[in-house]
Amino acid sequence: MQNNQAIVPAVLDQAGSEHGEHPSYLRHHFQTVEQQADASNFAMWLFLLTEVMFFGGLFTAYLIYRNWYFPAFVAGSHQLNVVWGTLNTLVLILSSFTMAMGVWCAETGRKTGLVLCLALTFILGIGFLGIKSVEYAEKIEKHHVPGLHYSLRSFLDPDSDAAARAAGDKPMTPEMAVHTELYFSLYFAMTGMHALHMIVGIGILGFMIFRARAGAYTSGHVTFVENFGLYWHFVDIVWIYLFALLYLISRH
Amino acid sequence: MSTNTIVNNPDQSEASFPKVNYLNQEYGLMSWLLTKDHKRIAILYMISLSFFFFLGGIMAGLIRLELLTPQSDLMSSDTYNKVFTMHGVIMIFLFLVPSVPATLGNFFIPMMIGAKDLALPRINLLSWYLYVIGGILVIYTMISGGVDTGWTFTTPLSTHYVNTNVISTCFAVFIAGFSSIFTGLNFLVTIHKMRAPGMTWFRLPLFVWAHYAASVQMVLATPVVAIAIVLLMLERTIGIGIFDPTKGGDPLLFQHLFWFYSHPAVYIMILPGMGVISEVISTFSRKRVFGYTAVAFSSVAIAVFGFFVWAHHMFIMGISNYAVLVFSLLSMLVAVPSAIKIFNWAFTLYKGSITFEAPMLYAFGFLGLFTIGGMSGVFLGTAGTDIHFTETYFIVAHFHFVMVGGMLMAFLAGIHFWWPKMTGRMYPETLSQVAAVVTFIGFNLTFFPQFILGMLGMPRRYASYPPEFQGLNVLSTAGASILGVGYMLSVLYLLWSLKYGAVAGNNPWKATGLEWQCQSPPLTENFTEPPIMDHEAYDYAWLERKSRDSRKEEVASAE
Numbered sequence: 049m050q051n052n053q054a055i056v057p058a059v060l061d062q063a064g065s066e067h068g069e070h071p072s073y074l075r076h077h078f079q080t081v082e083q084q085a086d087a088s089n090f091a092m093w094l095f096l097l098t099e100v101m102f103f104g105g106l107f108t109a110y111l112i113y114r115n116w117y118f119p120a121f122v123a124g125s126h127q128l129n130v131v132w133g134t135l136n137t138l139v140l141i142l143s144s145f146t147m148a149m150g151v152w153c154a155e156t157g158r159k160t161g162l163v164l165c166l167a168l169t170f171i172l173g174i175g176f177l178g179i180k181s182v183e184y185a186e187k188i189e190k191h192h193v194p195g196l197h198y199s200l201r202s203f204l205d206p207d208s209d210a211a212a213r214a215a216g217d218k219p220m221t222p223e224m225a226v227h228t229e230l231y232f233s234l235y236f237a238m239t240g241m242h243a244l245h246m247i248v249g250i251g252i253l254g255f256m257i258f259r260a261r262a263g264a265y266t267s268g269h270v271t272f273v274e275n276f277g278l279y280w281h282f283v284d285i286v287w288i289y290l291f292a293l294l295y296l297i298s299r300h
Numbered sequence: 301m302s303t304n305t306i307v308n309n310p311d312q313s314e315a316s317f318p319k320v321n322y323l324n325q326e327y328g329l330m331s332w333l334l335t336k337d338h339k340r341i342a343i344l345y346m347i348s349l350s351f352f353f354f355l356g357g358i359m360a361g362l363i364r365l366e367l368l369t370p371q372s373d374l375m376s377s378d379t380y381n382k383v384f385t386m387h388g389v390i391m392i393f394l395f396l397v398p399s400v401p402a403t404l405g406n407f408f409i410p411m412m413i414g415a416k417d418l419a420l421p422r423i424n425l426l427s428w429y430l431y432v433i434g435g436i437l438v439i440y441t442m443i444s445g446g447v448d449t450g451w452t453f454t455t456p457l458s459t460h461y462v463n464t465n466v467i468s469t470c471f472a473v474f475i476a477g478f479s480s481i482f483t484g485l486n487f488l489v490t491i492h493k494m495r496a497p498g499m500t501w502f503r504l505p506l507f508v509w510a511h512y513a514a515s516v517q518m519v520l521a522t523p524v525v526a527i528a529i530v531l532l533m534l535e536r537t538i539g540i541g542i543f544d545p546t547k548g549g550d551p552l553l554f555q556h557l558f559w560f561y562s563h564p565a566v567y568i569m570i571l572p573g574m575g576v577i578s579e580v581i582s583t584f585s586r587k588r589v590f591g592y593t594a595v596a597f598s599s600v601a602i603a604v605f606g607f608f609v610w611a612h613h614m615f616i617m618g619i620s621n622y623a624v625l626v627f628s629l630l631s632m633l634v635a636v637p638s639a640i641k642i643f644n645w646a647f648t649l650y651k652g653s654i655t656f657e658a659p660m661l662y663a664f665g666f667l668g669l670f671t672i673g674g675m676s677g678v679f680l681g682t683a684g685t686d687i688h689f690t691e692t693y694f695i696v697a698h699f700h701f702v703m704v705g706g707m708l709m710a711f712l713a714g715i716h717f718w719w720p721k722m723t724g725r726m727y728p729e730t731l732s733q734v735a736a737v738v739t740f741i742g743f744n745l746t747f748f749p750q751f752i753l754g755m756l757g758m759p760r761r762y763a764s765y766p767p768e769f770q771g772l773n774v775l776s777t778a779g780a781s782i783l784g785v786g787y788m789l790s791v792l793y794l795l796w797s798l799k800y801g802a803v804a805g806n807n808p809w810k811a812t813g814l815e816w817q818c819q820s821p822p823l824t825e826n827f828t829e830p831p832i833m834d835h836e837a838y839d840y841a842w843l844e845r846k847s848r849d850s851r852k853e854e855v856a857s858a859e
Contacts, residue, residue: 077416086493087492090489094519098485098520101521101523103527104524105524105527105557109553194538227547229540229541230547237531
């Protein structure tokens with residue numbers, strides 16, 4: 049942390065105007081490195097805005113059906129494994145931390161640190177998906193996946209189901225119980241969309257690790273790492289909301 | 301030279317075709333398919349858009365032919381359903397939404413703001429490829445049996461009752477939607493970050509303002525239809541129940557999500573067209589656009605209001621009376637900024653030195669037809685009359701007046717206006733004027749009878765109709781064939797002019813935009829040196845000063 053605590057502009061200056069020449073990563077249609085960084089940063093924020101609208105549709109559906117069928121949503125929520133969910137939340141927050149450290153490493157020109165941070169983020173991301181698939185497997189076993197094989201047993205006869213029994217669920221009327229399928233539809237649609245974003249992110253991370261080892265991000269051109277960081281944090285935030293809305297409905 | 305009072309033909313005596321330009325700086329197919337030049341991507345878009353317009357036009361022709369007689373005799377009802385669905389899907393998602401932004405916007409926004417390219421050239425190319433993939437999926441849908449839900453994919457019809465290719469069509473719309481998102485995102489970043497020195501927000505041409513407003517809508521509204529379509533596909537494939545009433549889902553939710561995009565989409569389509577009209581009317585009246593600020597902000601106002609009116613598509617769908625009341629009122633609000641535009645254009649014409657080149661004729665067509673289209677929209681925004689008109693030909697006439705009479709006229713105005721800049725060649729003037737008039741007549745003959753048919757109660761989306769409606773339908777079909785002749789004429793002489801058109805020179809219209817101050821066709825990097833904006837938009841006095849100065853210099857250097 050001593051003398052090489054150069055922040056972004058300093059690195060950019062070094063790379064940019066040492067001999068009055070443009071750095072190799074300045075694309076031809078930009079006047080300055082700052083303009084290029086500004087533009088791609090702004091583009092990333094706009095892209096995240098479209099993502100907010102994309103998930104917004106799902107959250108709207110959730111809001112409406114949760115209001116209409118609250119008991120079904122509570123009973124459905126009891127079927128989720130809060131331990132796995134909490135663990136996954138921690139994994140994801142930790143991965144956000146390693147990602148933020150990675151951005152810092154890139155900005156300060158620490159190549160080894162960057163590769164390490166990206167690799168850790170990569171592993172944590174895979175870990176999240178691993179835990180998620182364990183949870184999905186539980187749902188498949190209990191026939192809680194919406195569609196032809198969906199089973200209402202846990203809700204009509206809670207005593208037959210350990211999770212429902214533990215939460216003290218009472219048997220539901222068949223009319224309300226059918227709406228638990230909507231809860232699981234939203235659960236799978238929302239966490240599925242989230243997982244898809246994770247998979248895309250992990251793919252890009254893999255690509256970035258190779259590029260980082262070649263030193264692509266530690267010579268001043270940090271916008272790609274920064275923007276990916278924004279994406280990763282966004283995916284993280286979406287999960288925080290999903291965790292609260294899907295797992296913690298009736299836990300005060 | 302009596303024609304000079306009508307048409308101010310450019311002086312081409314000294315015009316020469318530049319040896320080096322964006323069209324010939326690189327050669328070969330790959331130099332086009334992998335290009336990151338916004339101008340070449342615009343040309344790629346133009347070719348693919350024209351193809352899909354042609355395809356959608358064939359569908360329109362089939363529809364009109366079928367409706368020539370009261371019986372369904374040319375095709376069965378099922379086929380008819382598929383044909384009008386494909387007409388809607390192709391024309392809306394593959395033609396109208398990307399039409400002006402992806403071609404003219406792509407080509408001219410960077411030039412108008414004095415930039416070398418869009419901020420994200422690779423994303424720009426990606427958006428074209430996404431468009432093409434979307435288009436290929438639509439073609440796949442067509443050859444594998446088509447789809448017959450109508451372009452609105454209304455649930456539960458699309459999820460439970462039809463056996464046609466809903467999935468592939470939805471996937472096509474999903475992909476084309478991302479193409480549109482990336483185009484909008486690219487424009488927003490470019491307009492924010494790439495403006496030349498001195499190019500302040502209120503020196504931007506109104507074309508750029510209009511695209512800015514439309515881009516905001518593309519970025520905010522399109523993701524919503526994307527998720528709606530994903531849910532629709534999940535509903536259809538595994539039955540997740542979100543739109544299925546038997547499981548407690550609400551089919552209306554789909555319509556809310558769908559129209560939350562598809563109403564703003566109407567403004568995504570028309571706003572860029574309005575931008576074209578601002579440029580054309582100012583140039584051919586030789587006057588600054590009257591009320592520049594008002595026109596600029598009315599674009600933004602349309603974009604904002606556009607987000608709060610979607611439920612007027614659902615007045616008869618069983619939404620609450622209060623919702624009908626609120627959305628009816630909000631819908632009326634959109635009339636205000638639209639009227640601001642029309643009035644300001646009219647005042648721009650007032651005491652201008654008007655000439656009647658083809659782009660101006662199309663612009664006049666736009667003014668009249670868009671006004672009729674917009675005013676008929678008031679009938680539909682009013683809940684009482686809407687209940688009578690919904691699902692009749694009145695609606696069909698209304699949105700064709702706005703989309704074909706408005707948007708397509710604006711598109712053609714823009715194509716003719718910027719043709720010299722894009723290709724370096726003039727289109728043939730007299731022939732173009734004829735085509736503009738033929739198009740106008742054909743259009744009115746096609747769609748005005750449909751207002752009357754709708755008033756009389758002829759429902760849309762049927763292959764057959766009671767015999768008493770035949771007279772007006774024959775008129776409409778006759779008009780459609782005239783309209784077709786008008787379009788074909790444009791295509792033919794524009795292609796002809798690529799080789800044989802007169803050399804255009806840098807600024808044939810003596811227009812003030814930065815795009816006219818460089819060579820035509822432009823260099824790959826647009827400008828030889830980065831431009832500095834030192835005057836207001838539409839400042840014709842500046843242009844005169846500039847040409848006087850350059851003449852003085854010539855004289856001085858000659859001495």
